[in-house]
Amino acid sequence: MKTPEEFLEANGFTAAGEIDRQKMIATFLSEMEKGLRGEPSSLRMIPAYVGVNGRVPAGAKAAVLDAGGTNFRSAVVSIPPKIEERRNQPMPGSKSQVSEDEFYAAFADELRRVAPFATTNRYGWCFSYNADVTPELDARLNCWTKGIQAPEIVGQYVGSELVKRLGGGSIAVVNDTVATLLAAKATEGDRVYSSYIGFILGTGTNTAYVEKNRNITKVEGLDPAGSMIINAESGSMDKVARSRFDEAMDQKQVDPGHNPFEKMISGGYLGGIGLEVWKAAAKAGMFSPKASAGIGGLGTLETIDFDNFCASFRKEGRANPLDDIFAGADDAKMARRLGVPVFERAAVLTAVHLAAFCIKSGEGADASAPIAINADGSTYYKTRAIPFDETVRRELDDMLVKRRNIHYEITPQVEDAPLVGAAIAALL
Numbered sequence: 001m002k003t004p005e006e007f008l009e010a011n012g013f014t015a016a017g018e019i020d021r022q023k024m025i026a027t028f029l030s031e032m033e034k035g036l037r038g039e040p041s042s043l044r045m046i047p048a049y050v051g052v053n054g055r056v057p058a059g060a061k062a063a064v065l066d067a068g069g070t071n072f073r074s075a076v077v078s079i080p081p082k083i084e085e086r087r088n089q090p091m092p093g094s095k096s097q098v099s100e101d102e103f104y105a106a107f108a109d110e111l112r113r114v115a116p117f118a119t120t121n122r123y124g125w126c127f128s129y130n131a132d133v134t135p136e137l138d139a140r141l142n143c144w145t146k147g148i149q150a151p152e153i154v155g156q157y158v159g160s161e162l163v164k165r166l167g168g169g170s171i172a173v174v175n176d177t178v179a180t181l182l183a184a185k186a187t188e189g190d191r192v193y194s195s196y197i198g199f200i201l202g203t204g205t206n207t208a209y210v211e212k213n214r215n216i217t218k219v220e221g222l223d224p225a226g227s228m229i230i231n232a233e234s235g236s237m238d239k240v241a242r243s244r245f246d247e248a249m250d251q252k253q254v255d256p257g258h259n260p261f262e263k264m265i266s267g268g269y270l271g272g273i274g275l276e277v278w279k280a281a282a283k284a285g286m287f288s289p290k291a292s293a294g295i296g297g298l299g300t301l302e303t304i305d306f307d308n309f310c311a312s313f314r315k316e317g318r319a320n321p322l323d324d325i326f327a328g329a330d331d332a333k334m335a336r337r338l339g340v341p342v343f344e345r346a347a348v349l350t351a352v353h354l355a356a357f358c359i360k361s362g363e364g365a366d367a368s369a370p371i372a373i374n375a376d377g378s379t380y381y382k383t384r385a386i387p388f389d390e391t392v393r394r395e396l397d398d399m400l401v402k403r404r405n406i407h408y409e410i411t412p413q414v415e416d417a418p419l420v421g422a423a424i425a426a427l428l
């Protein structure tokens with residue numbers, strides 16, 4: 001019988017140690033450049049029409065929304081970051097399909113609730129989906145990700161639609177990576193950075209960075225001396241080889257074929273990959289008959305259960321089906337040996353693509369002014385199966401500092417960065 005490692009490899013799964021980092025960085029850079037030139041590329045490289053040098057007026061407060069993967073938040077936010085009147089509820093369309101009216105009503109109701117506490121009628125909306133942005137900061141949804149079911153919204157300018165329903169005001173829509181980048185800039189204190197990256201690894205994934213206008217050749221009329229934040233939509237990178245497990249998991253999603261890179265590294269999908277690995281391993285006779293039957297009968301697997309099991313962590317109050325299925329010591333050992341590589345691969349792919357964005361920024365040559373990477377999201381910070389953040393840093397040290405003399409810093413996490421960044425965009 002094959003070892004777990006041989007079994008993974010035979011199914012096209014590239015283990016973390018085998019990933020060709022230099023080749024993948026080159027592929028990312030080439031896709032980015034094509035995207036900036038407006039040539040066919042899996043990276044959309046969306047100009048955000050926001051830079052990093054604006055100043056927010058002191059004392060101003062904005063009513064903001066944050067539409068994420070599973071939750072949406074509303075609050076009133078001022079800078080330095082102060083969040084008031086916060087409320088959290090399920091993202092419309094995340095549990096079942098919603099109509100256009102239901103979708104906007106949920107957000108309009110919340111803005112009506114918080115607007116009286118704001119000092120401006122320009123709202124901020126952190127909209128964490130693939131959308132093209134206008135210079136006025138409206139956003140046209142290209143496609144849903146994270147399994148959201150609200151088909152009528154695709155193709156709409158979500159800011160204008162919402163304002164229409166509110167009967168007044170205006171709105172600044174920013175991607176969560178852009179918001180996170182802005183939040184890092186606004187809270188840097190006396191640190192000196194040469195550039196900024198906003199990175200999200202939660203239910204989904206994506207990266208924003210600062211690009212020189214002269215390199216954004218697909219947009220005419222930009223000041224060639226200036227720079228702007230680019231939302232790369234890096235989750236849709238399609239030049240990274242997938243395993244049979246990735247493909248099998250993808251076939252079970254509401255959007256097969258979309259966002260292949262996101263589906264290899266983010267929390268919405270890691271559990272699904274793990275389940276496919278184990279189902280195939282059970283068929284190959286790698287578990288006991290009892291464990292094989294148990295895993296064969298499991299319909300879905302949430303990343304949190306996959307992660308807790310791989311970390312041998314039992315979360316109080318949360319029954320994990322895997323603890324019963326792999327109750328035998330040999331089964332548990334085999335399951336972990338097959339499962340942990342899914343997290344290890346995700347961490348290395350995360351690092352490789354962050355390295356590519358640091359290189360693309362053209363900055364970080366001086367150690368006293370590194371590139372600030374502000375990372376946000378539950379998968380990045382809460383994964384237990386492996387030391388995720390530590391793995392990413394180790395990889396970046398090698399790929400950037402050691403090999404290229406490019407300096408970076410993963411900044412302290414900014415709390416509620418999406419809400420803070422949305423407020424900055426509204427108040428600038």
Ligand code: BGC
Pocket residue numbers: 127128129130131145146175176177200201202203204205206207233235259262
């Ligand atoms: C979306 C991005 C978003 C990312 C992180 C992806 O699914 O397409 O726009 O930034 O998730 O939330």
